[in-house]
Amino acid sequence: MTAAHALVTGGEWLLIALVMAGAVPQVAASWQFLLVAAHFRRYHGNACRPVFPRLAVVVPAWNEGAVIGSSIDRLLAADYPPERLRVYVVDDASTDETPEVVKAKEAQYPGQVVHLRRERGGQGKAHTLNHGLAVILGEEWMEALLITDADVIFEPACLRTMASHLADPEIGAVSAYIREGSRPGNYLTRFIGYEYITAQAAARRGQNVLGAVACLAGGAQLHSRANLVALGGQIDTSSLAEDTFTTIETQLRGRRVLFEPHAACWAEEPGSMRALWKQRLRWARGNVQVTRRYRRLWFRPSRAHRLGGVSFGVFWFCLFLQPAFMITSSAALLTLYFAGAAQAWAAFRVLWILSAVSYLFITGFALLIDPPTGRRTWPQALLFPGLVNLAIIAYTCLPRVWRDGVHWIASEVHVSLTHLAWGTPVVYAWLAASMAVAYLAKVIEARRYGRLLSPALVYVAGYGALLCACALAAYFKELKGAEQKWDKTEKTGKVKIPT
Numbered sequence: 001m002t003a004a005h006a007l008v009t010g011g012e013w014l015l016i017a018l019v020m021a022g023a024v025p026q027v028a029a030s031w032q033f034l035l036v037a038a039h040f041r042r043y044h045g046n047a048c049r050p051v052f053p054r055l056a057v058v059v060p061a062w063n064e065g066a067v068i069g070s071s072i073d074r075l076l077a078a079d080y081p082p083e084r085l086r087v088y089v090v091d092d093a094s095t096d097e098t099p100e101v102v103k104a105k106e107a108q109y110p111g112q113v114v115h116l117r118r119e120r121g122g123q124g125k126a127h128t129l130n131h132g133l134a135v136i137l138g139e140e141w142m143e144a145l146l147i148t149d150a151d152v153i154f155e156p157a158c159l160r161t162m163a164s165h166l167a168d169p170e171i172g173a174v175s176a177y178i179r180e181g182s183r184p185g186n187y188l189t190r191f192i193g194y195e196y197i198t199a200q201a202a203a204r205r206g207q208n209v210l211g212a213v214a215c216l217a218g219g220a221q222l223h224s225r226a227n228l229v230a231l232g233g234q235i236d237t238s239s240l241a242e243d244t245f246t247t248i249e250t251q252l253r254g255r256r257v258l259f260e261p262h263a264a265c266w267a268e269e270p271g272s273m274r275a276l277w278k279q280r281l282r283w284a285r286g287n288v289q290v291t292r293r294y295r296r297l298w299f300r301p302s303r304a305h306r307l308g309g310v311s312f313g314v315f316w317f318c319l320f321l322q323p324a325f326m327i328t329s330s331a332a333l334l335t336l337y338f339a340g341a342a343q344a345w346a347a348f349r350v351l352w353i354l355s356a357v358s359y360l361f362i363t364g365f366a367l368l369i370d371p372p373t374g375r376r377t378w379p380q381a382l383l384f385p386g387l388v389n390l391a392i393i394a395y396t397c398l399p400r401v402w403r404d405g406v407h408w409i410a411s412e413v414h415v416s417l418t419h420l421a422w423g424t425p426v427v428y429a430w431l432a433a434s435m436a437v438a439y440l441a442k443v444i445e446a447r448r449y450g451r452l453l454s455p456a457l458v459y460v461a462g463y464g465a466l467l468c469a470c471a472l473a474a475y476f477k478e479l480k481g482a483e484q485k486w487d488k489t490e491k492t493g494k495v496k497i498p499t
Contacts (some may be wrong), residue, residue: 022329026316026358035206042209048164053143057087060128064150065097079156087204088114091122091133126235126242140452149219154265161263162222172227172255173222176220181495191463192269199364204259212306213257218243243287251305268299268495273445286475309319323472330432352396386462435469
């Protein structure tokens with residue numbers, strides 16, 4: 001074998017490896033889901049007991065007049081001793097009826113509702129929370145603190161279930177399971193509902209098994225007083241991911257963080273592409289900031305915590321770098337194709353067969369782990385990867401059946417297949433191209449006919465591709481040093497707990 005031939009062979013193997021990298025995030029997600037099988041062994045419930053610490057609920061609120069009243073009512077109707085429960089609403093210089101609504105609730109529930117007003121607002125959720133924490137920690141009454149959002153509706157047993165974990169002094173914080181509660185909702189909120197099964201009900205159970213949790217739910221996190229004091233009595237204000245920073249810092253200081261799957265609450269999620277993009281761009285930029293801030297943590301195991309473990313690092317970076325994996329995989333596949341490498345088709349087929357197996361496992365698992373949500377969102381679950389991805393999966397898993405079908409259709413409509421030769425590079429590039437199509441869905445939503453075309457493009461490209469496009473945009477925002485602006489998602493009071 002000549003040196004030149006060996007070099008080409010080595011280069012081809014490198015390209016094949018880069019193609020296979022496109023399946024790594026799905027394989028890693030499958031591994032995280034498999035860990036859930038051991039959750040019953042690692043579930044902290046055996047160490048729980050009924051405890052009712054004096055619980056302060058802090059609610060940051062800016063122009064939340066449409067939702068804050070009912071949220072307060074539902075909080076105070078919780079299955080929790082009323083004398084041990086107070087709600088502090090931090091009014092972030094609201095310009096709507098929020099102050100009047102909260103003051104009316106303050107009169108309706110004397111001693112249980114406290115209205116705190118910030119005259120200078122608009123600095124973001126963390127600053128608003130810190131205003132409330134300064135007041136609450138300045139008093140001796142509070143023994144545990146719940147951070148929530150103005151639109152979140154808690155099921156009656158949720159607070160009691162979360163608080164039972166604080167019987168163990170090693171537990172610093174507990175996160176509830178936030179479910180999408182917009183009713184009647186639309187295709188986008190149903191995609192989010194299914195996404196929350198995968199990202200919370202399943203993935204966070206897997207993180208419980210690892211003993212390392214990535215993020216407390218921003219709208220449903222319970223902290224012990226000792227944990228808040230250890231964190232300096234303040235929430236991080238330097239990033240757009242204050243909840244993730246709080247989660248990691250809690251664990252770095254030696255306390256555990258838990259996800260409680262049986263403590264459920266409901267929240268209103270974005271029903272438009274514009275609102276979803278705004279929310280997820282903030283989350284994705286926050287993840288970039290977290291990754292950079294804790295660069296010395298990743299893949300460095302420690303006896304004090306498990307955040308540096310290999311599995312946790314793989315889960316974090318497979319999600320964080322998924323857009324890069326998609327682009328690299330498509331670029332490597334196209335390079336093999338245009339170089340005339342015989343391995344291009346084999347690499348392509350293995351990539352998509354792995355994706356097919358992961359898709360079937362994750363989708364089936366998710367629909368079973370939360371059946372009520374699954375019954376409402378199963379069409380979005382099946383179409384989560386997008387119609388083109390599903391067609392490619394069918395093509396790679398059953399190539400002969402696919403080819404016979406295409407030939408039959410072509411003969412029926414009298415189309416020559418020679419005109420479809422351009423389709424091969426398009427299909428090979430689809431992983432990367434799907435993000436562009438998903439981004440186009442966001443761009444055209446506000447244009448003429450956008451309300452019809454935008455959902456169609458999401459179903460074609462896939463909701464997952466939309467999230468990846470948003471993450472890619474976050475990379476560029478951070479590289480450009482764009483302003484860190486807290487864009488609040490507008491709430492309209494559409495949350496309803498299914499009966």
